[in-house]
Amino acid sequence: MVSCEHAGREIPEAFSDVFTVPEPILDSHRGIDFGSLDYGKALGSALGVEPIVQPVTRLLVDTNRSADHPERLSEFSRAMPVDRQREAIELFWKPHRDRVLAAAEAPIAEGRPVLHFAAHSFTPVFHGVVRDVDVGLLFDPARPRERAFAERLQHALQSRRPDLRTRWNEPYLGTSDCIALVLRERYPDDLYAGIELEISQAFAQDHSDAGRAFWTTLQADFTAAVLTSLGRESEA
Numbered sequence: 001m002v003s004c005e006h007a008g009r010e011i012p013e014a015f016s017d018v019f020t021v022p023e024p025i026l027d028s029h030r031g032i033d034f035g036s037l038d039y040g041k042a043l044g045s046a047l048g049v050e051p052i053v054q055p056v057t058r059l060l061v062d063t064n065r066s067a068d069h070p071e072r073l074s075e076f077s078r079a080m081p082v083d084r085q086r087e088a089i090e091l092f093w094k095p096h097r098d099r100v101l102a103a104a105e106a107p108i109a110e111g112r113p114v115l116h117f118a119a120h121s122f123t124p125v126f127h128g129v130v131r132d133v134d135v136g137l138l139f140d141p142a143r144p145r146e147r148a149f150a151e152r153l154q155h156a157l158q159s160r161r162p163d164l165r166t167r168w169n170e171p172y173l174g175t176s177d178c179i180a181l182v183l184r185e186r187y188p189d190d191l192y193a194g195i196e197l198e199i200s201q202a203f204a205q206d207h208s209d210a211g212r213a214f215w216t217t218l219q220a221d222f223t224a225a226v227l228t229s230l231g232r233e234s235e236a
Contacts, residue, residue, distance in 0.1 A: 001049055001103045004040040004119045005064035005096070005179060006033035008055030015088065018080045021059050029123035030074075031057045035204025039197075039219045040119030046223045051119070052103060054096045061088045063096040064118075064178050097179060104183055108191050115149065116194040117226070118180055122171050124202040131171050134164040135222070136198035138174035140184060145193040146174075149229060153195070156225035161218070171198065 009032040011019060025031060037053065044051040054063045058074070065072040072093065073085060080088070104114045124131055137153055139146035150168060157166050168174075175181070180194030199222070203215045 001100075001114060002040055002044040002047065002051040002117045002119060003100050003103075003179065004033075004036050004051055004053045005062070006058045006120060007037040007040065007053045008032060009057040010055045011057060011060065012091075015060065015080075015084065018084050019060055019077060019088075021057070021076045026057060026059065029121075029201060031059055033058075033119075033121040034201040035199060035215070036119045036121045038204060038215070039199060039222060040117075042219045042223050043117060043119065043226060046227060052096065052099050054092065056092045061093040063093050064120075066177050066182065069177050097182070100179055101183070101186075104187070104192060108187060113145075113191050114183075114187075114193070115230075116180060116183065116192065118178065118194065118196040120196060121199050121201045121204065124200045126171070131200070132165060133167045133170045134200050134203075135166045136168075136170045136172065136196075137166065138169055138172060138176075138178075138196035138198060139194070140175050141169070143184065143189040143193065145189050146195060149193060149195060152229040153225060156228040157222065160221045160225055164218075172196075 009026055011021070011026075021031065040051045040053070058064070060074070060077050062072050062074070077085060077088060104116060107114055122131070122136070135157065137150045139150045141147055154166050154168065157164065174196065178196055180196055183192050183194055186192070203211070203218055206212070206215065
């Protein structure tokens with residue numbers, strides 16, 4: 001299964017009267033994970049699954065944050081009336097999470113293990129510091145299947161793209177709050193493995209001819225590396 005929690009920067013029309021975000025912030029890494037939808041769709045197509053996508057900006061409600069996480073609502077959504085905050089949670093946060101949980105529950109109920117890829121991206125410069133990573137593979141080191149798959153994927157990706165700095169649990173910890181954490185708490189390691197994929201937004205945001213060609217090739221190589229890690233053939 002593939003999910004994209006920060007795929008878009010949409011502001012629903014029903015909230016346009018109470019939810020206001022400065023355009024530069026909405027059009028930044030805070031408003032959207034640039035490129036995550038591109039490679040999430042490519043990965044889903046290669047795996048034969050439909051990605052579970054959230055197109056509404058994370059600044060309204062962050063579907064990758066738990067109910068008690070202080071950043072589930074941004075400073076902009078917390079400025080809305082409380083009833084509208086609850087409405088945003090019910091309309092966007094809960095349905096996305098329910099879809100992801102249901103997608104895992106159905107095969108697991110039949111005894112079939114699930115491998116979950118959560119497609120995300122990160123800003124290459126954060127608070128003025130350049131991040132020393134191009135691709136991050138986030139997982140829980142205490143879960144053997146997640147660790148084993150991350151090892152295979154890192155090896156497959158480095159074999160195809162030795163020019164990329166592929167790191168484990170960077171630029172975030174794999175055990176940080178995310179939707180995979182909920183599923184890990186529900187299911188044992190032999191039934192569920194969650195890998196949060198993080199790719200630098202520098203690649204998707206280079207709109208030069210060379211940059212677009214590089215991004216297209218990178219998505220193909222990344223998808224091929226995932227298939228190799230799964231023991232599947234790839235045409236890429």
